Structure formats: C-alpha cells, structure tokens
Amino acid sequence: MSAERVPISFKDEVPAGEDRLRRVCQTCGFVDYVNPRIVTGVVALQGDRILLCRRAIDPRKGFWTLPAGFLELGESVEQGAVREAQEEAGAELELEGLLAVYSIPRIGQVQIFYRARLLNTPKAGTESLEVMLARWDDIPWKDLAFSSVRWALEHHRASEGQTAFAPFSNPPGTDQLTR
C-alpha cells in the first residue's frame, strides 16, 4: 500500500512449531518457505536426431541444453515440459513417458525429464540463440550447459528401444483433484 518501500531484510529464525531455520523478513514478518524447485524438460527425437537448444541467457549462455525450465503453478510436470519446449524451440511434442528424476540438492532443484517425439520443425525461441537436431555423434558434448543434460542424453541412449519402462503418473482425468 505505501508507495515508499522499506528494503527487505531476511534473517534466519526457527518459526514457532517448526524444527528448522527459515528466512524471516525482519521488516514485515514474512516467512520465506524455500523448497526445492522443479525443472521439467525433454529428450525429444525426430527420427534418430535429438533436439538441442543453445542458451541465449545466463547461466551458461552460449552452451547447449535440452529444452527445460521451471515448472509453474497450475500445470502438470508433463504440461511444463511441453510448454518449455514450445517456448525455447517452437517445438510441438508428443510425450512418450518419464525418462529420469534427478536431484541436485546443492542448487535446490529436482529435474524431471521425459522422452518425446518432435512433430514439427523447431526454431529458436527468445531464450535460445539457435536450435539443432543432433545425431548422437554430433552432440556437442564439450559444450553442454549442465551435467544433467549429459545424464539425460546418456540415460535416453541407455533406455532406447526399451518398452517395459513403466513409472506411473496420474490416472486419467485426475490432474486437478485436491485429494
């Protein structure tokens, strides 16, 4: 309400009824519950070629990545993966199933990758300098943005052709249930 804003000032405190330190704003009392965030992405294939994007933004600007980004409120993990591929590479996808769940506690992330079929010709979105469809031997291994990109590519390779590959997701029609 006030036009004049007091600078935010966090301090670690254990809130009443809790068992661990949380960041509490000393100006307004806001408890900043910071939980790990979810990155959702895809290994998307067209024939034997894999969709990669060269990052136009930091971190790791100029390096190659798989289409992936932070899951937003109001979408399923699958919807987030499809949205990110659309935003970063103009990609239309058909998801084919869960590939991997990676935990990266040091940066507070859980990364979830799906296998997908790329249905159109991709083009760089605003967060990408360019896109490529790379055959396995053409993947720019030394210029990948993150270790998890390499993991997902290698796990894709290790699981190719496997059909009995069956982690579960929501039963049909239940994305919006509360309990």
Add this chain to the structure above:
Amino acid sequence: MSAERVPISFKDEVPAGEDRLRRVCQTCGFVDYVNPRIVTGVVALQGDRILLCRRAIDPRKGFWTLPAGFLELGESVEQGAVREAQEEAGAELELEGLLAVYSIPRIGQVQIFYRARLLNTPKAGTESLEVMLARWDDIPWKDLAFSSVRWALEHHRASEGQTAFAPFSNPPGTDQLTR
C-alpha cells in the same frame, strides 16, 4: 532491524522482464516466486504388508496415509522420502526404485513415490496417531487421507513383481554437482 513489523501486503504484479503475474509485497518489494512443491513418499513393504500412518495433523487428521511430506532444501528426493518415513513412522527403509510421479496442479504439488522395503518395527512419530502394517485386503480404503495415497497403493499393486521397471535417477556420486 526494526522491532515493529509492518504487516505484509501482497499484490499481483508482472515484474519487469517477466511474462506472468507474481505476488509482490507492497511493503518491501519482495517478489514471492511460488513454484510447485514436491511431496516425497514411499510405499514400504514388510513381507506382503504395507506401512500406513494415521495422520495426527490437519489436513485430513485421523485418516490413513503413506509416509510422505515436503522435500526440504539440501536433500535429494530419495533422502526426503527416507526422512519422512523416519519422522512419521520411525521406519528404517531400503529404497527400491521410483514408483510414480503425480502432478496435482490445483494445490501446486508434485508427488513422487518410491517403492521400499521396511527393515524394522515402525512406531508412530509426532505427526502420526498410530501406524499399521496392512495386508492388501486390510487397507482402510474408505479412510485414506488423499487420492494420491490410493493411486500409489494401486500402482504399487499393478507393478508388483515387475523387474524391468527402470526410470533413472542421479548417476552415483552426483547429488551435489551444480552442473
């Protein structure tokens, strides 16, 4: 800083450089990035019996659930599942692999369940009224706390005995890497 705290007051605004509304505190300017949170849990078996906990806290106090809770910063999804089972049921577990990833956008949650073996005799923690080891036919289906508990139980049942069940997680020793 100030001992007097001004009440927090959020308003939806689109921050500069962003494409969607975020909650911005009108007192201090804090941008409250709210992303979906991760619930991590287990279907833990001892012989043919499944570990269930009766909730001592809201929501759904008095109803039965699987050991599960919010993933905290600094832990992997697997570590969080093990911690929650320890806290809620005094359980020592050996995780056996990913069972399911559920999205529940309406409440901003992604729930990740593992299959596990229960290695000790469980006992109710502070968030549980009691624990039970239920044979399939003894599961209190009408008194389950959440739909996702039922899904995980049914998916466990559907996948029992499957060995070619292979979503990936981190390569060994990489939990703490940044890239």
